[in-house]
Amino acid sequence: MKRLFRRPLASPNDRPRLARFEPWIEKLKQFIRVNFGFIADAYDLFVINLVIQTLHFLYGASWKTYYSSMLGSAAIIGMITGQLTGGALADMFGRKPAFVVAAMLTVLGSVLSAVAVAPKPSEDGSIVSLAGFMAQLCCFRFLLGLGIGAEYPLASTVAYEHEHETSPRDEAKSVRSVLGVFCMQGVGFLLCPIVFLILLSTISSYSVIWRLALGLGSIPSFIAFLFRLTMHESQEWIHKQEAIEGHENASVERRESVERTISKAVERNLAEPSQNEPHISTASISLKTKVDEESGVNVLHENGDDDYKNEDAEEEEDEQEESDSDEDDPSMYFNEAKPVVTKPGTHETIPALLWKYRRSLLVSACSWFIFDVTFYGNALIQASIEEASGVGTTLRDDTFNALRVAFLALPGYVLSYLFAYRIGLKLLQVIAFVFLTILYTLLAVLLPYLKKWFIVVYGSSFLFSNLGRSTVFVLAAKLFPSEIRATCHGISSASGKIGALVGSFMFSPIAAHTGAFAVFISCAAFSGAGFFVALLLPSQKCPKVSKEANDASEPLNSETAKELPDLKDLELELTNGAHI
Numbered sequence: 001m002k003r004l005f006r007r008p009l010a011s012p013n014d015r016p017r018l019a020r021f022e023p024w025i026e027k028l029k030q031f032i033r034v035n036f037g038f039i040a041d042a043y044d045l046f047v048i049n050l051v052i053q054t055l056h057f058l059y060g061a062s063w064k065t066y067y068s069s070m071l072g073s074a075a076i077i078g079m080i081t082g083q084l085t086g087g088a089l090a091d092m093f094g095r096k097p098a099f100v101v102a103a104m105l106t107v108l109g110s111v112l113s114a115v116a117v118a119p120k121p122s123e124d125g126s127i128v129s130l131a132g133f134m135a136q137l138c139c140f141r142f143l144l145g146l147g148i149g150a151e152y153p154l155a156s157t158v159a160y161e162h163e164h165e166t167s168p169r170d171e172a173k174s175v176r177s178v179l180g181v182f183c184m185q186g187v188g189f190l191l192c193p194i195v196f197l198i199l200l201s202t203i204s205s206y207s208v209i210w211r212l213a214l215g216l217g218s219i220p221s222f223i224a225f226l227f228r229l230t231m232h233e234s235q236e237w238i239h240k241q242e243a244i245e246g247h248e249n250a251s252v253e254r255r256e257s258v259e260r261t262i263s264k265a266v267e268r269n270l271a272e273p274s275q276n277e278p279h280i281s282t283a284s285i286s287l288k289t290k291v292d293e294e295s296g297v298n299v300l301h302e303n304g305d306d307d308y309k310n311e312d313a314e315e316e317e318d319e320q321e322e323s324d325s326d327e328d329d330p331s332m333y334f335n336e337a338k339p340v341v342t343k344p345g346t347h348e349t350i351p352a353l354l355w356k357y358r359r360s361l362l363v364s365a366c367s368w369f370i371f372d373v374t375f376y377g378n379a380l381i382q383a384s385i386e387e388a389s390g391v392g393t394t395l396r397d398d399t400f401n402a403l404r405v406a407f408l409a410l411p412g413y414v415l416s417y418l419f420a421y422r423i424g425l426k427l428l429q430v431i432a433f434v435f436l437t438i439l440y441t442l443l444a445v446l447l448p449y450l451k452k453w454f455i456v457v458y459g460s461s462f463l464f465s466n467l468g469r470s471t472v473f474v475l476a477a478k479l480f481p482s483e484i485r486a487t488c489h490g491i492s493s494a495s496g497k498i499g500a501l502v503g504s505f506m507f508s509p510i511a512a513h514t515g516a517f518a519v520f521i522s523c524a525a526f527s528g529a530g531f532f533v534a535l536l537l538p539s540q541k542c543p544k545v546s547k548e549a550n551d552a553s554e555p556l557n558s559e560t561a562k563e564l565p566d567l568k569d570l571e572l573e574l575t576n577g578a579h580i
Contacts, residue, residue: 042188078145086150087490109144377503408459432468
């Protein structure tokens with residue numbers, strides 16, 4: 001028995017057997033790093049709706065209507081801040097540190113929200129002051145929103161760039177990886193009512209239920225935080241930073257070898273000049289090294305300074321013609337992000353790149369804004385809308401209704417994962433906006449007659465909303481180069497959360513004072529406007545990246561290095577006195 005327990009878990013003989021599981025283990029780690037944080041973010045964001053209903057039942061007349069809007073909007077404001085700052089910091093300092101900090105803020109915000117100091121409910125029905133309690137919750141929800149907001153640009157960027165490293169020639173895999181991250185929002189959305197039903201069935205105290213409901217959201221984020229500590233930095237980001245700073249480590253040895261070879265050839269030619277061959281001198285050789293940003297390969301120019309200047313002038317004219325053609329070609333909005341090629345020793349700054357991709361950024365931001373006005377405007381005040389519609393009367397009824405809506409919305413994520421790459425982003429957006437306009441119009445017109453069918457029609461609106469929102473989530477990761485990918489995704493998603501803020505502030509008082517009819521009419525109007533915006537998009541499916549494009553965008557690795565010119569042939573030519 002002792003020998004059995006002393007035996008190592010994995011002996012050297014077992015390592016080849018275990019090696020075949022290493023790719024699957026690495027995929028599991030990557031799944032936890034990226035997707036667990038997004039599951040927690042969706043749960044933390046949507047669970048507040050049921051928590052608000054719990055606090056309303058707990059404090060009765062002490063609960064004021066604007067408290068719901070305050071709690072729903074605090075996290076949204078934090079998300080806008082986190083999306084703008086988190087994306088920019090990830091582009092400046094790297095994906096890993098920003099990703100770790102995002103998970104840390106999410107855990108901290110969830111835990112602090114759960115332990116907020118709350119007044120005891122009045123037993124005789126008297127009014128209790130909730131001002132201090134609401135101030136605490138709003139501050140902690142804002143902190144939580146900072147972490148959730150940073151997750152949006154970081155999760156999509158990390159997922160896209162990781163798949164681009166492992167499968168650089170399979171663009172569909174990168175797209176589906178980003179869609180898989182977005183689908184985790186449906187899992188978090190579904191967990192909210194499930195967790196709440198379990199708490200309602202096992203705990204009788206509302207004061208304990210709302211605290212546990214908020215605190216449990218920290219568990220997935222904490223697991224993701226632990227796995228992110230061991231993740232490696234994005235190789236694409238590292239390569240771009242090295243190119244910008246002029247430290248192409250992969251080409252240092254080749255540059256030095258070429259310089260030594262040239263020096264030897266010059267010295268040999270000066271010492272023993274040949275009568276049949278032209279004289280090579282240091283004055284006639286212009287060692288012009290042009291470092292290509294994408295591959296780090298040195299291109300040596302054999303001509304003098306005048307020819308080099310002429311080549312630069314021709315390149316500038318070509319670049320100007322390409323930029324002019326792009327200005328007139330609307331299809332470039334949805335093309336793959338092209339490698340950013342700059343002159344020797346220079347690079348385009350982030351503001352310059354943002355201006356260069358301004359129209360793509362505007363299209364992405366506007367689409368996300370319209371979708372989130374209706375989606376979050378309904379999701380954050382779902383219980384209020386159901387109460388105004390006469391569907392929910394108790395906390396358990398509200399929870400069951402939320403569960404039905406979550407189940408009805410879940411197929412939208414699945415359909416987006418299956419068809420976003422095949423059908424195309426524009427067609428998905430058009431389909432989504434058409435059905436959203438129809439469904440919200442039906443809800444407004446037929447509201448008194450739907451009764452039990454209300455939840456089915458209302459839940460279907462979330463299905464088509466998720467179907468369309470997936471397109472903007474993917475586009476914000478695909479449209480921009482690595483230098484500004486997280487920043488632009490953060491700006492696009494922040495515009496969406498501004499729409500969510502508009503929706504929550506606008507729809508909550510409308511539902512409380514005028515009923516659900518005005519809410520659904522407003523949603524139908526926004527969806528109709530989104531339909532016309534989607535029609536302006538160019539008809540284009542997600543294009544496959546060509547082999548040349550992948551070769552240009554790949555970091556310089558061992559395989560790429562093999563394709564570079566052989567220096568032995570160059571040295572042989574120089575030894576024989578040939579021109580460079």
